[in-house]
Amino acid sequence: MGAACDHHLGRLASHPGLMLNATTVLREDDVRRIQTSVDTLVRNANAKVVFLVDKAGQLIASSGELDQLDTTSLASLTAGNIAATGGIAKLLRENEFATQFHEGKNAHIHLQVIYNRVILVVIFDAKSSLGLVRLRVRKTTEELSQVFEQLSQRPLSTRDGSPFAEITDEDIDNLFND
């Protein structure tokens, strides 16, 4: 299933399998809106780091003290974590554990599933609190839900600027030349 099917996603939102198979194309305006929300959340929640990951483990946006942080691994492990607890939820006949909190000695992690599609991750320490993080995450969840709802209902076409309809065998071969 390709991007062409994205405009059906609103109707298919109750079928996570179909949704997962759709190609996601983020345009510049999507990326800017998402980044603004994530930047605002870092500040308002006094968080160390905020990042947004899709359920397949792809990092979408990040903000905060990112130095020396392996965000790619974090994104993959976060998605694995959500997938595992989602599996537990199914066994318990729950839909999903949409919110999770992991408490460490110094660092804590708050995870929020948004629009059944992406995961908002907030890493914070003693400068913040779980209550504040929860409060701010609620607002960001509303903002990002709107973004992903619009994205899923948007009719897509090749005019979005993706070059992948025109790639040639030569383009693909060049990828492997070194």
Next chain:
Amino acid sequence: MPFINLMTREISCKLVYYGPGLGGKTTNIEQISERSKPEARGKLVKLATEAERTLFFDFLPLELGEIRGFKTRFHLYTTPGQVYYHASRKLILKGVDGCVFVADSQPARVDANEQSLEEMREDLSEYGLDLDAMPFVVQYNKRDLPGVLSVEELRATLNPRGVPDFEAVANLGVGVFETLKTLARLVFVELKKQQNRLPSNEPDGGFGR
């Protein structure tokens, strides 16, 4: 599902190595990690038991270069092979763009191979994916061991559709990159097909028909 970011000009794809326990899935991505340029690969993450058996998944991010000005990122995952980790194994297939089936060429593993392949097909179908219609390659591993089945015998049961298949000795790196590159190629070919099924650039598009 490939993930395309038009602003940062990046495309990310998820590839999964599936197959029976102790077949060499982890070894494949360890070799890719060891033999790739340091600037092209990220950190190899392994969620394994104390006995080095994969518990949940192994993960390796890899950059293959640019295509039409877009950076291509591949996220390589392995599944836990042991039969009783089925629930975890299925989760890894969420959002997959292409699969490698790593078969064990030893006669004693015939049943394990076939069961694992059948399970993979069923797991994919639960996510709305058809193994016969998606990027898929087969790797016959452990070709250096004595008494292994012939490729023809393995092919008859594991690859009747005739997808690209490769002989491998994963612990020596033999066949490992050929397998990966072919799968990556198939993912791009599939992506091109998907994009060409999109509405054209006509002014009012014809969306939703």
